[in-house]
Amino acid sequence: MxxxxxxxxxxxxxxxxxxxxxxxxxxxxxxxxxxxxxxxxLPWLREHCSQCALPLPKQQALCADCTHNPPLFSKVITPLQFAFPVDTLISRFKYQQNWPYGQLLSALLIQHLSYYFDEGGQRPDLILAVPLAKRRQRQRGYNQAQMVCDWLAKALQLPNPQQLVLRTRETVSQQGLSAKARRDNLHNAFQITQPEQVKDKHVVLVDDVLTTGTTCSIISGLLVKHGAARVEVYCLARTGKPQTVQM
Structure with missing residues (x-):
């Protein structure tokens, strides 16, 4: 039997x-x-800046920040705004080890990216997670950005080399810092360990939420300095203006 x-x-x-x-x-x-x-x-991202994906009240090419002080990445791709209930789901995924919430939001991002590629969007050559500070990773036990990156890489069949981008020093939390203080805080905080892997490549950085974009911009500048042809950012959600962020 x-x-x-x-x-x-x-x-x-x-x-x-x-x-x-x-x-x-x-x-x-x-x-x-x-x-x-x-x-x-769900709070789907509708009208937004074409570069940093900042939610805007009406359609326009670029927000004021990207017009006057553009980030070093080419584009942010995300389907959702960081608003209820997405903010709650990300918080529980990020701080309370509720993996199903992260998997659900990653699945929505994968669907969004599949549609983007079908409509002619350029597929990247490799996908990398924004590294978490070592102290925070020890406390938390995981890097939520790396988990999202792993899910995306598997679904989209993209190379996902680990340890290619490293944090070389501890930094204070970015929350509450001015734009200049954020940049100063992250000065020389990252390293590309194998520059030959990014040379002439279309690289994607993955994070859970994009707030001001300072971290991703600094890493993007480092990747471009080492020869990356293009750097984009994929994230689960995009915040509004920094002063409205509750997390």
Whole structure:
């Protein structure tokens, strides 16, 4: 007597699987653990700056910051604004080890990127996570940006070399610092360990949330200095103006 169910039965059960929605706990008959009603109510990023993805009240090419002091990355790609309930999901993923929330938001980003590529968006050559300070990683036990990067790399079949970008020194938290103080805080804080891997490559940096973009801009400048042809940023969500951020 066979205890192992047939392949047909496995596939049938998978097709009939029901997931509780992670937001409202109702049954979702989809592969995503998110029902259609909750998906429709998410704070999708609509009008935004074409470079840094800052949410804007109306369509325009660039925000004021990117017009007068453009970041060193070419483009930010993200589907969501950092607003309720996305802010809560990211906080629980980031600080409370609730991996399913991070996986759900990463799945939404993967869907967004797949559509972007289908519409002619340029696929990158490799994908890298923004490194976390060693002290914070020891306290937290993981780097949430690296987890998102791993999920994206697997789904999009992109190289994801580890330890290519390192933090070389501890820095204070960026929260509450002015733009200049943020830049000063991160001066000489990163290192590219194998520059030959980024030369002439389209590189993507992955983070959970983009706030001011200072960290990603500094790392992008370092990658470009070592020969990267283009640097973009993928993130789960984009904040509004820094003064409105609650996290």
């Amino acid at each position: 066979r205890c192992q169910p047939s392949h047909f039965k496995k596939v049938y059960q998978w097709l009939k699987s029901q997931h509780p929605c992670l937001l409202c706990d109702s049954t979702s008959h989809r592969l995503l653990a998110l029902c259609e009603d909750c998906e429709a109510e």
